[in-house]
Amino acid sequence: PIEEHRSPMVRPLGQFDTIVGAHLYAKNNLRFQQAAERMASGRRINRGSDDPSGLIASEHLRSMLAAIDAESRALERTVHVTSTADGVLEGVSSMLVAARGIAIAREGALTEEERAAYDMEYNSIRNSIDRLLSGASFNGEPLFSGEGLTLEAAGQSLTVDPMSAESLELGAVIDDEAISKALSNVNGVRAEIGSFARHTVGGRLESLRVEFENLAAANSRIADTDYAAETSEMIRARLLSIMSLSAMMLDG
Numbered sequence: 001p002i003e004e005h006r007s008p009m010v011r012p013l014g015q016f017d018t019i020v021g022a023h024l025y026a027k028n029n030l031r032f033q034q035a036a037e038r039m040a041s042g043r044r045i046n047r048g049s050d051d052p053s054g055l056i057a058s059e060h061l062r063s064m065l066a067a068i069d070a071e072s073r074a075l076e077r078t079v080h081v082t083s084t085a086d087g088v089l090e091g092v093s094s095m096l097v098a099a100r101g102i103a104i105a106r107e108g109a110l111t112e113e114e115r116a117a118y119d120m121e122y123n124s125i126r127n128s129i130d131r132l133l134s135g136a137s138f139n140g141e142p143l144f145s146g147e148g149l150t151l152e153a154a155g156q157s158l159t160v161d162p163m164s165a166e167s168l169e170l171g172a173v174i175d176d177e178a179i180s181k182a183l184s185n186v187n188g189v190r191a192e193i194g195s196f197a198r199h200t201v202g203g204r205l206e207s208l209r210v211e212f213e214n215l216a217a218a219n220s221r222i223a224d225t226d227y228a229a230e231t232s233e234m235i236r237a238r239l240l241s242i243m244s245l246s247a248m249m250l251d252g
Contacts, residue, residue: 061219082197088136096183103176154204
C-alpha cells in the first residue's frame with residue numbers, strides 16, 4: 001500500500017483557523033471601505049472616531065478660516081464702496097475742470113449775451129454736481145449725502161463729510177477762486193479715499209490672504225485625504241481580504 005506523507009509544515013485548517021480568517025477578512029474589508037470613503041470624500045477625517053484629536057484641531061482651524069473669510073468679504077465690500085465713491089468724485093472733478101475753463105473764458109472780451117451763456121453753462125454744471133453728489137449711493141446707502149461716508153478696516157476708519165455744491169462753496173455766480181478751491185478739496189478727498197483703500201484695506205486683505213493660505217494648508221494636512229497613501233491602503237486591504245477569503249474556502 002502507498003503511504004500518505006504530509007509535510008510537517010502543513011496541517012489542515014480547523015475551526016479556529018476559519019474564525020481567525022473570518023475576523024481578518026472583516027477587518028481588512030473594513031479598512032478597504034474606510035480608504036474608499038476617504039478617497040471619495042477627499043477627507044481623511046469623516047467622523048470623530050477617525051481621529052478625535054485631529055478632528056478638534058481641524059474644526060478649530062475651520063472656524064478661524066471662516067472668520068478670515070467673513071472679514072475678507074467685508075473688506076472687499078469696502079473696496080467696492082471706495083471704487084464707487086472715487087468714480088463719483090472723478091465725475092465731480094471733471095465738471096469742476098470744465099467750470100474753471102468757463103470761468104477763465106468768461107474773463108475775455110465778450111458780449112453780454114456770451115457772458116450770460118457762460119453763466120447758464122456754469123449753473124448747469126453746478127446743478128449737475130449737486131445731483132451727482134446727492135444721488136451717489138452704494139447698495140442703497142448714500143455716499144456723500146445724509147451723514148456722509150464712513151469707511152472702516154483693520155481697526156482704522158476714514159470719515160468723509162457730506163458734500164454738495166454748497167459745501168464746496170460753489171455759488172450761483174462764477175468765481176474762479178472758489179472753483180479752484182472746490183477742485184482742490186475734491187481731489188484731496190479722492191486722495192484720502194484712495195490711500196485708505198490701497199494701504200489700509202489692501203494691506204489688510206493681503207495679510208488675510210497669506211494667513212488664510214497658511215491655515216488652509218495646515219488644515220489640509222490634518223483633515224484631507226492622502227491619495228497615494230489611501231490607494232496603497234486599499235490595495236493592501238483588498239489583497240489581504242482575498243487571502244483571508246481563500247483560506248476559509250480551502251477549509252470548507
